Amino acid sequence: MNKHKIKLYSALALTVFVLGACNSNELGGSSNENEISVWTMSGGLEDFVSEFEDETGMTVNVQTIPWSNAHDRLLTAVASGNGPDVLQIGTTWVAEFAEAGTFLDLSDHLADYENLSQDRFFESAIDTTNFEDQVIGVPWYVDTRLLYYRTDLLAEVGYPDGPTTWDDMIDASRQLADRGDGQYAIDLPTEDPQFPFILAWQQGWNYDVDLGSANFDDPAFEEAIRLHHLYYNEELSQMGEGKEFFQAFEEGSKPMFISGPWDIRTLNERVPELEGQWDVHVMPEAVTNDSMIGGAHLSIFHNSTKVDQSLEFLNWMAEPETQVRWYEENSELPAIMDAWDNPILADNTMVSTFGEQLTATQPLPLIPEFERLGQELIKTLEQINRGGQDIDQAIEEYKATVSRILGE
Template sequence: MRRIRAAAAGAVTISLLTAATACGGGSSNGGGSNDSPKTLTYWASNQGASIAVDKKVLAPELAKFEKQTGIKVKLEVVPWSDLLNRILTATTSGQGPDVLNIGNTWSASLQATGALLPWDAKNFDRIGGRDRFVDSAMGSTGAEGKDPAAVPLYSMAYALYYNKQMFADAGIDGPPATWDELVADGKKLSKGGTWAIGAEGANVSENVHHAFVFAKQHDAEFFKPDGTADFTGDGVVAAVKQYVDLMAKDKIIAPGNAEYAQNQSVSDFAKGKNAMLLWQSAAANLKSQGMDPDSYGIAPVPVQSGTPGTGANTNSMVAGINLAVFKNTKNLDGSTKFVKFLTSDAEQKILNTAYSSIPPVKSAQDVAPFTDPANAVLKDTLATSAAALPQVADESQFETAVGTAVKELFADAAAGRAVTTASVKAKLEKAQQQMPKK
């Protein structure tokens, strides 16, 4: 699932060097210098188990587009660890691609750079209209009241994946629905060298995603209505502590997970080292690692009490990838044709099937495999119990600051240092001080 602004972009680049797990990078000879109507440069994000997998998925589709339009697409798949900084460099240098993938949580901050093409009614008409896209996906395309900075490409939601045999061996009938149940089950499962659940403790973006969901469940927000950062309220502090306590207090996450930064918890789950996994649309990733889909179940992420829904029962952020066009492209016609192609019903089915994601295009959702029971949890979550991360200009700085605070708290837990309400608040206060002043 894997999140910038113009005049200030250069100033924030250094602070963003550690951000990322949800988008893909750039090239020095991209859209700004492309004056050929027969070529496009496309930066795709690393969605598959490897860059090689992405190239294998995308190559036949790009060939299909070239055959239909005569336009050749120069593809670069960019790792999440590089994507945000490469986009920032492109926004300041003007040397970027024609079309690029961005993590949907970056939409508002990238929108504020002024470097991306606004998707007004005229531009949406070129690709079949805004109404084709589901509301939850459109909610993560930019700041409210402004024309979107991008259009949805892949939609994802967090779910709880659980190992059926490990649950049966522990005498547990089914997946936990609340965090109390997860902790209780987790203590039964954490034994003999196996652990209940994994975490990516050094993964800044994963950290902030979970902190955001826990905060929503505590009726807390990270920003005030005027956009001012508010990281130290009681609800936010309690939420972050509850998440880190899965390792620090409950001891159902292995201490070594504090150093995990990129898919290690997925690998541990696939290998039977952990009984549960919290992840965005993980089926394709698990399959690539040899895990039989019949060996695990998929359930909604737990809530504090009751069942998933809106408000305090939010159990996922609206995860996904958006598709953007650099405003300075010399091939606007070709770029919009490419966006129309990638968001067509046929391509939405092919690409989202390959990546185990959900099409954000309404008319592409009502066909297999998106009607399968395994995808029902993800579709229902996106429709009823997922919330968009804050669509504010400082969103990417928020991810870096809060995600790093959680990373440091996991490091404390792994080292046996106490994680207390006071220590959590101190880390969040430090993170808030790093935010741009209003």
């Protein structure tokens, strides 16, 4: 048994002590055959499922759990064996909870439901539902990252349609930063542990689970770290928070940033006066232009007594029309490819660019430790960019930390 499993099972054992304060109705579902329980971290689902209830005559009891509480709540459910029928799971939690036996294996059920065939979803999204020969869930919505940019200001430096390659990106960034004091090119994500791995994928790096810490010997990984450092060393990106994010974009002192689909709506609401002066672009290319794929799945708890009813619900949630309506209400992107033919997405050039990027994405490796590896990499970059640590030395120290985390 590896160290991670020992720690997880110890946490589960400790969690049992709190179960005396929780009754079965709080932890699990109803005994009514026409009623299923759903745990979600996404607001608005309770009202959204009313159409499914009208169509089927079933009742869906939705409990919305804050993301900050969700991990412990799931641990409690696993420890007690008394969870919901259907649960939302973030892609980065799949490995941890799959190892603990949280999910019903859906492998033998998918063929019976029209919308659940795995070839209907983006390939990278499906990759995050397959764990050790089991299918632990169905993609609900997906997430990726694009480059947001001011079209007017990028036109002034020769890139009206946005930079296509990292060479273009560096050239444009240097020109933008040369405009004067307090002028930068881009607001890089400083606290997103996935972003450094996106840079590494674009340099041709890939993570092989069997290699462990040796993955970080790859020169492509070092190239990504050096690229990241260049932006702070040359003051193309500001070290420190600086002006409020949308103010800096509006005034043009930071005319580029990297983010997800929700910021289309946010920009339209926060800075409507910029309409027509900004756009989105797929990620710049080096060896690849791969971005991350994230999002969430809907899974069935391993000992649910309402498997057929739960599968019917998952099938409804995976209907293209359902996924488009969910996007309209929550700005969360459909995971099923057919949904992208809908004019609501296809005729919106910004949204459809996210669809284009979703065909060039990678999932984070499905190992329980990868979130920690990401957080440690953020610390390493801080030591390089702010503390002046030598890059080669920092990578060696990071590899040693990775080796300890993986229990090598």
